[in-house]
Amino acid sequence: MEVKQVAALPKQFAIMDLEMSDDVLTISAVSTQACPCCPLCGKPSARIHSRYRRKLADLPCGGRHVRLLVHVRKCFCDTPTCIRKIFVERLTPFVNSFARVTKRLFHIVQVIGLATGGRLGVRVTDRLGIQTSRHTILRRIMALPTEPVGQITELGIDDFAFKRGRTYGTLLIDLQSHQVLDILPDRKAETAAAWMKSHSEIRVVSRDRGGDYAAAAQTSAPQATQCADRFHLMTNLSKSLEGFLSRHLAAYRTRVDLESRATPLSIAQGKGPPKKNPKQAYESQAKREERLAQYQQVVALRKLGFSQTAIAAQVGVGHATVSRWLRHGTFPDHKSPQRRSRLDPHLNVVAERWEAGCHNIAQLHRELVAAGHTLTYRNVYRQLVRYLPQGRKKSGSASQLPRAPVLAREAVFVLLRRTEELEAKDREMLALLRSLHPEVDQAYELVQQFREMLRTRTGEQLNAWLEKVRVSQIRELQGFVAGVERDKKAVRAGLTLPTSNGMVEGKVNKLKLLKRMGYGRAGFPLLRQRVLHAL
Ligand SMILES: [Zn+2]
Incomplete structure (x- = not known):
């Protein structure tokens, strides 16, 4: 097999020589086409003026750069009417005229x-x-080159962030051919309207829930049906739902917290303050062992006849300690002194009040002071906290409240899913959520109905559903209803038509990837090129 075939070089090339160094492969060739044609008049010419060598870079081979040295001819154009007298033979379509690289490279x-x-x-x-x-x-x-935009019947439009929360752009997609039509440098209604103006053939505009694209479609494509995207609808609904669930979960947490505070103080059960935690216990044990070793050393040195001063210097304890240890004759176990506090005489009274349901430390302090005892609030608080079931560092701080069984965000997910899609643990969660409050149960029913309407494309039920939500008087869902009312036609279309902006979301994701790779000099024009011609 010839080099020409392996390297897929054009037929009119005749290979003359191959030269290979560590990183360059040089192929010398001669163009052998019969009679080169004048690029201006197109007539073949047989009269050669001269020859010269074109240097071309080609696709690499085996990791080496490939350099093509092609001998081409200059010819006379003999057509009397042609203004070109001398021309160079062309190597098109393999190489463009004047190019220094092959077309494939x-x-x-x-x-x-x-x-x-x-x-x-x-x-x-x-x-x-x-x-x-x-x-x-x-x-x-x-x-x-930018491809001209053809006829579009279904337009998908959505925004994307250049800088989240600050600058946005707009992405336009043909929902039928799945092609990116264009990207716009902002998300203003006027910019989108100007683009839509030249496309009177658009029948459906699938958009988000924001007002800008709605206004743009209204002015520039009044013939088109606007279709609120289902994904955005669900996002709006889940946001309202999150607020609603946060409220109920917070109420649940407070309820559980009150119940836990209602457990009797350990004074009432005859127990002392809580024991040291494992870390403290370990530390004091280590300290005791160190002290014991020192004691044994002191005794041993004394038996050898050292003076107390010498022992103190040797062991590294005070003279008084050496003296005390030797006087006692045994290792004195350090006993923590029984802490007495000013509150101790009143503990029984406090426990009684606690039992009676007064769990407010400030109130207990006020009562003790009123009874004529000199106690600071800090004193009462510190002592009492030691007896509380789990201790209580900050009164009423959120971190001390029991955790809700689930975050509102996760709970939304459970409520929005169809029951058959839920795993066993999510089903348990769902049952718990529904048992929190009759309102949650009711909200669940409503959300499921909306979901079903969306899934089965039965937008005609929208009015009845909105009415049900209004009647339910669930505070957080009223905002969602108001939003839907403002944009009802588009929402109903979104719940009825098969059109979906899902593909636009996919393209936005792809765009984000390209955007993030384009750090440095990349600006909007480059991003636009890369999105429009994305592989
Ligand atoms: Zn000519």
Whole structure:
């Protein structure tokens, strides 16, 4: 098999020579086409003026750069009417005129550029054995022509963040061909309206719940049915639901907390203050062992006849301690002194009041002071806390409240799912949530009805559903209802038509990926090129 075939070089090339160094493969060739044609008049010419060598970069081979040295001819154009007298034979379509790289290399660099961007692109081409620069890559991307937008019947429109919370752009998708039509540098109604204006053929506009795209479609595509996207509808509903569940879960936490505080004080059960925790116990044990070792050393040194002063210096304890230990004759176990506090004489009274249901320490303090005892609030608080079931560091602090069985965000998920989609543990959670309050149970029914309406595309039930929510008087859902009322036509279309913005969301994700790769010099025009020509 010939080199020409392996390297997929054009037929009119005749290979003259191959030269290989560590990183460059040089292929010398001659163009052998019969009679080169004048690029202007198209007539073949047989009269050769001269020859010269074109240097071309081609696709790499085995990790080496490939350099093509092609001998081409300059010819005379003998057509009397042609203004071109001398021309160079063309190598198209393999190489464009004046180009220094083959078309296939040009294309590959463009593709790598689209996939990676400038800087990363150079790192990739380096490893592939292609010599280029990031500027060249960016130039190739920017050189891609924008395809004209054809007829669109279903338009999907959504925003994406350049900088979250600050600057946004707009993505436009043909929902039937799944093609990105364009990206716009902002999400203003006017910009989107200006784009839509030239497309009077649009029948359906699928959009989010914001007012801007609705207004744009209203002004520039009044013929189109607006369709509120189901994903955004569900997001809105779940936001309202989250607020609702937070309220009920907070109420649940307070309830559980009150119950736990109602447990009797340990004074009342005849127990002392809580024991040391394991870490404290371990530390005091270690300290005791160290002290015991010192004691044994003191006794041993004394038996050897050392003086007390010498022993104290040797062992590293005070003279008084050595003296005391030797006087006692046994190791004195350190006993923590029985802590007495000013509250101790009143503990029984306090326990009684606690039993009676007064769990407010400030109140207990006031009562003790009123009875003529000199006690500070701090004193009462500190002493009493030691007797509380789990201790109580900060009165009423949220961190001390028992955890809710689930976060509101997770609970929303459980409520929104269909029962048959739930795992066993989520079903238990659902049962618990529904038992929290009749209102939660009612909200669950409503949410499931909405979900079903959305799933079975039965938008005609929307009015009845909205009425049910109004009657339920669930505070947080009223906001959702009001929002739907403002945009009812589009919501009903969203609940009825099969159109979905899901694909737009997918494209937005892809765009985000491209956006994040385009750090550095990349601006909106480059991002637009990369999105429109994404692989
Ligand atoms: Zn000519």
